[in-house]
Amino acid sequence: ADCPSRRASRGGRPSSGRAVPLQMSRARADEEEYWHSSKFRAFTFDDEDDELSQLKESKRAVNSLRDIVDDDDDDLEKVSWSGEPVGSISWSIKETASSSSSLEGRDTSQQKGSSSYAALPKQVSSYSLSSLFKGEVPHMSFSDTGVKNYAPELRRPKAEYKDYSNDWSPRDTVRRMQRGKVCSLERFRSLQDKLVLLDEAVAGHDGNVITAVLIFLKRTLRREVLFRELEVRQVALCHLIHFLKETGEQKLLLDLLRFLDRTEEVALSQYREHLNIQDVEKKREFLKGCIGLPFSAEDISHIQDHYTLLERQIIIEANDRHLAMAGQSEIFRKYPRKASILNMPLVTTLFYSCFYHYTEAEPLLAMNWLGYTKKKAPIGFHRVVEILQRNNAPVQVLQEYVRLVEDVETRLNLATKYKCHDVVIDTYRDLKDRIQLMAYKCKVERGSAEEEKINSLLSNMQIRWKN
């Protein structure tokens, strides 16, 4: 699987600033020729004539010319340091806003800082467009609006857009709506009329109009009728589904999908809701409920795993939070937890458990919990080692996992690199490699337990050394 080009990049090429060809070619026997043929141009500036370094010199030279040319009063476009041309719209927003004489007291902080709308807490799901049309009062999502229940119609509109003419045909109505005019749809009373209107809207392809008509139908038709008619009108159906998703009308959406027998979508759509649940106990219960949903065969096992994972995490979290607070566990004192393990991915959880729970009677307890046997981690043990090392895990922890790396050469490499002497020694013993073992003796401390161990092995007459 290792292609020649990658191998070459790692080992076969000199180590400084050498060119690497962009153009890869398929595996071929004459690898050497491939690398040395001039046909493949390097993806860098030429080696012999390093233009970039020349360029840097030129740049220095060119920069030094600044002194003789003052660029203050030329008539080039003026650009602020941030690159915004002075006078551009975004530049001007900052300028005119900051020169604005007085900003309202409590809003000042928002006005300055970030320009995003982060200040406004907003759950998408709080929009229920349908409530509009049922005449309910929608909840405002602003936390800081105390005086808001009275809608101030600040002024009578000077221009009223409504068109009072009542005899527009469905086609004309749709066209007028496409041109941005507001038309009353109320006079389309019969089912027949409504469907003609819908078909006209669909034929116009303007989603804005299609959605407006759909909302009208949704409000004025019985659900079964609406579903039945949409089933034979796929474009309109897609718009309604999209609209229900956007506005978070989950219940109606699920009913519709069920009616259409789109069971996998029902399942996924329902599963999606777990993202909105903050409380982990509730989330766990919810995920448990998801297991019975009609997912595809491939997906169902993942959903099951998701549930199991969260269930384990809740146990681990409760246990570890307690340990960390009690302050008696050395590892938690030495390496305080940065975050809770709840809702972390499986692999992260695994690393976490390896790290904090290596001392426990069963070092791979966590993995067993997560349904993996000792022999077969879901990920290579060399990766566990790698991550643990990166997190400054103590050598005893590393050793536990280095020992589990299956490939002998990899295991030796890792053990040597991270000074897991015991593992190195045991591995050479198993390989019956006396010479290597003797050579390793100089790597361990004089008079240490490791040295003693090597000595005793070397003098052990029972071992049939291969060299």
Add this chain to the structure above:
Amino acid sequence: MAAHLSSGRVNLTALREAGRRELREFLDKCAGSKAIVWDEYLTGPFGLIAQYSLLKEHEVEKMFTLKPGRLPQADVRNIIFFVRPRLELMDIITDNVRREDRGRSPQRDFHILFVPRRSLLCEQWLKEQGVLGSFIHREQYSLDLIPFDGDLLSMESESAFKECYLENDQTSLYHAAKGLMTLQALYGTIPQIFGKGDCARHVANMMIRMKREFPGSQNSIFPVFDTLLLLDRNVDLLTPLATQLTYEGLIDEIYGIQNTYVKLPPEKFAPKKQGEGGKDLPTEPKKLQLNSAEELYAEIRDKNFNAVGSVLSKKAKIISAAFEERHHAKTVGEIKQFVSQLPHMQAARSSLANHTSIAELIKDITTVSCYCIGFYSFPTASEDFFDNLTVEQEFMSGIDTDKVNNYIEDCIAQKHSLIKILRLVCLQSVCNNGLKQKVLDHYKREILQTYGYEHILTLNNLEKAGLLKLQTGGRNNYPTIRKTLRLWMDDVNEQNPNDISYVYSGYAPLSVRLAQLLARPGWRSIEEVLKMLPGPHFEERQQLPTGLQKKRQHGENRVTLVFFLGGVTYAEIAALRFLSQMEDGGTEYVIATTKLINGTTWIKSLMEKLEPAPF
């Protein structure tokens, strides 16, 4: 200011001018002094149409960013909201209006300008909040196609691909058709329409219908475009997934270009004045505008990055020599001449300094400069760039696409960015016409275990969009497509290219190959392959009045507008520009799209939003 828009074959200044006119007309409707409250997303695109000076001429005195709370105390007659038709923005506006002090005098009038369309939903929403009546003018500003450069137009509609291919919502196609009608009103009816894909078919249908329904749109303008080519993005899912290797493409891949601007790490850019030297290095990102108004950029942006260094180096020599000239200027006349050239030289110098710095930044990432010998050392950014590229190129040339890839596994193990993983896995899937069940399952499991099970929703979206799929029928037709369309070229010349494949150092973008083959020898020669790609291919003709039919001068190039429905990459644009410039190519291209994309922004638009929206 907009000279670069008129440099191409089609003068796009006219389109910009039409946009400015519409804006002025709206502003003049609201008599008296004004403040504009901006949906921040819109300031970028608007910046390509108008500067603050235009607004100021029409009594715009203040500008603010839209945010909840009380509106600032600007002493103006009118407050105008410039917003996209989105419910969450309507909430903010509602809050602003409700907090307006009714006792203040004089009172301020409110208006809304919806961009690009008025939305009945939003107005209904405002009505239910009881504030709709507070707005005197509610209008739309159809910013459908925004001129980005002399040969480039974009609708900057982020969600177009997702809406078309995931939600089956064709609203963005409707806007595309409307944009094309506007173009035809300005540049004449386009006599020939070709297309490939379902969306292309839809847009062509809508255009024909709109033309029929509004006979007034019959115009008497001599047609500037000879041909329109409509291409669905899902006809070529492969190209955006690969890493672009042109200068502009790499800038976009690494730093992201937005509305022609890029933000760069400031370290490599010298402080503005040497006199101020010794001061702290700037910490704010350096923002640069990138378009053909800058001569040097126009020359290098479409080159393979590999060929950029030598150009920059040559330019440095030339400009140094030009400055040296001052020593030879002896007479007053010579000195005067030298001084008169200074502004131009000065601009060239700063442009060169900027691009040298950008090239250095990119080179740091793309070039392997040292090797890690240790078995488990972490790869440097450049090493990883190279490994990633190697795998992409293997896939595109058809090597080992049917089994689990080691590099992808390693990247997952090291928890590289999920988008990167998805780009690679999707690329493999597309290059293998779908993955085998075992391979697909393996990748899915690895991704879910490492990044979280909730990403099953994103994987599902990718499957729906066809980016990730199961190989059905056990047949992989990608090799046939690759060979017939010559998508993989072994002998690519990055310095002096003779084929479009230079933009990906070997891979010729499928979409552009289709455009190239349409021009010569015509699609009839590739019927079989066209059938393997999704959606219908078609040709339509629009009748022109006899007086407007073109009599081509000998040697005159045809002009083709290529419209990418669902997005286009800078590398594809570069490839089309390369074809435009080819001697006896015979065709010049203008490019339009719903959105300028790269693999990262594209995949991101398809990912399930896992956190509630921040507002």
